[in-house]
Amino acid sequence: MFPAPIQKLISHFQKLPGIGPRQAAKFAMRLTKMTDSELKFMAQDISTLKSFVGECKECFMLFDKPNSGILLCQFCRNPERDKNKICVVVNDNDALSIEKTKNFDGVYHVLGGHVSLLDKEENRNLNLIGLKNRIKKETEVILALNANAEGQATIMYLEKFLEGLNHKTSRLAQGMSTGSEIEYADDQTLINALKHRR
Ligand SMILES: [Zn+2]
Numbered sequence: 001m002f003p004a005p006i007q008k009l010i011s012h013f014q015k016l017p018g019i020g021p022r023q024a025a026k027f028a029m030r031l032t033k034m035t036d037s038e039l040k041f042m043a044q045d046i047s048t049l050k051s052f053v054g055e056c057k058e059c060f061m062l063f064d065k066p067n068s069g070i071l072l073c074q075f076c077r078n079p080e081r082d083k084n085k086i087c088v089v090v091n092d093n094d095a096l097s098i099e100k101t102k103n104f105d106g107v108y109h110v111l112g113g114h115v116s117l118l119d120k121e122e123n124r125n126l127n128l129i130g131l132k133n134r135i136k137k138e139t140e141v142i143l144a145l146n147a148n149a150e151g152q153a154t155i156m157y158l159e160k161f162l163e164g165l166n167h168k169t170s171r172l173a174q175g176m177s178t179g180s181e182i183e184y185a186d187d188q189t190l191i192n193a194l195k196h197r198r
Pocket residue numbers: 056057058059060061072073074075076077
């Protein structure tokens with residue numbers, strides 16, 4: 001049995017996605033090798049995290065929150081961005097990958113996960129209603145989802161879910177090889193997939 005303080009850390013780390021007891025123990029042991037000031041800064045950053053990170057009330061993306069009065073992310077706040085072009089992504093990472101290409105001038109919508117066709121209960125945690133509320137007739141919805149089974153299931157669901165709400169729903173062209181993920185696609189592949197969306 002590990003000493004109690006280590007055991008406590010292990011149970012904290014196990015709350016992270018994909019971290020099992022062995023990995024969690026490794027992290028906890030590694031912390032014991034760090035200096036007091038390193039640990040202090042880490043603890044400080046964790047404890048103040050929620051005060052300085054906001055979730056955009058429009059697109060659900062996380063953003064730097066200098067003060068509590070700001071409710072929108074840098075994209076939704078920016079008057080230069082085309083609010084009639086909404087790029088739907090699974091997570092913040094995918095939005096940032098698309099943003100990095102500098103080839104998209106619209107705004108994003110973070111679903112928070114893939115739509116499950118089997119487990120309806122799980123879909124409750126997704127930002128689906130928020131998406132519906134943002135869409136007007138003139139909105140183009142771009143479904144930027146991965147070219148794998150989960151992504152395709154989500155596309156199928158969303159096309160039905162949004163039916164009749166807007167004039168145009170497009171998806172990224174399948175320039176990316178089947179099974180590839182937006183997060184790992186190179187910039188040129190993403191630029192082509194955006195340009196040839198249909
Ligand atoms: Zn936003």
